[in-house]
Amino acid sequence: MFYLASASPRRRELLTQIGVQFKLAPVDIDETPQPGEDAKRYVERLALEKAQTALASLNDPEEAVVLGSDTSVIIDNQIRTKPHSAADAKRMLQQLSGNRHQVFTAVAVISQQQQKVISVATDVVFRTLSETEIDAYIATGEPMDKAGSYGIQGKGAILVDHIHGSYSNVVGLPLTETAALLTEFSIKVWSEDQQG
Template sequence: MPQIVLASASPRRAELLAQIGVDFTVSPAHIDETPRRLESPTDYVIRMAREKALAIYREGDGVVIGADTSVVLGDRILGKPPSVEAAAAMLDLLSGSVHQVLTAVAVVCRGDCRVRLVTTDVSFRQLAPPEVAAYVATGEPMDKAGGYGIQGLGGVFVDRLQGSYSAVVGLPLEQTAELLADAGCPVWRGWNNNNVSKIDNGETQ
């Protein structure tokens, strides 16, 4: 099969990709992630995933995966908090409300870039100020869109989820597998090699 490259530095995306038995290398994309004026959250997330994949792809390189995740409340994109104060403010906004997590995954193969977008509704219970302060103090919110990690301590804030859990973590597995199959790299072909034993042993790439 062609070499597969993940154009992301996110350890969570790497863990998810390894979970489904994909053999890949990591080459993070460094692009300008500033939203354009009047750009909708949906268009922004799709553009980011596409640009990340294309930034790494070189003709004949095989297959490149790019992805982007944004937490959206109303029409407002909540990115990674720049400070502990911003993290606490984001969590206060999300407390007791329903927000959307938009995750786009792009796969480039032979110059053709295909993208899938997944929208997941996430409901937060009402958060008490002391637990928000305690959570922010752990440092977990600081590299997470929206200021929380559903796969970590922040999972206790979620009382309901409608959609894809893996997309909220950072990579929608069903859609990623579909795109890889379209690119000639069905994930099941790697299920009987060393990747499976790595997953069973709790190891990731």
């Protein structure tokens, strides 16, 4: 059985989009960056820890394959996770306004026999935002559970001028790379029967 170690509705939607059957096994881990940890190492560590934690919690770990994933926004060499408050979200959006940043997503797929971790980076360029726009966007509530305080697949789409790279990576799961990884673990994509 294949499990998704995430409560993210976006990751559920993306896996469903490519016809992957899965069960949910969300986990809660400490997502604090370690001292001196760069973005790639950070998201890869968290993705793997999520998958390992979920696998250890299952009743049938011998038969299970688990996917863990983590997404972070990087600007000025700083890791930007989910905002802690509206004020924090505002600071992040002001920093992103008119600037280029990177979105890193790591995907870890593990079983008791093997584990693979990959990460993908996408460049995102924001248009210049007014303070009124930033406040109005925060008032929608959408930024509060998103890395970097925005969701490209939602209302935040109008904040983005353009991207270079994988769109689904910015949403939270790079589908091309994820599908290839799942195939290595004999997890089918484009399956006719879906479940979530």
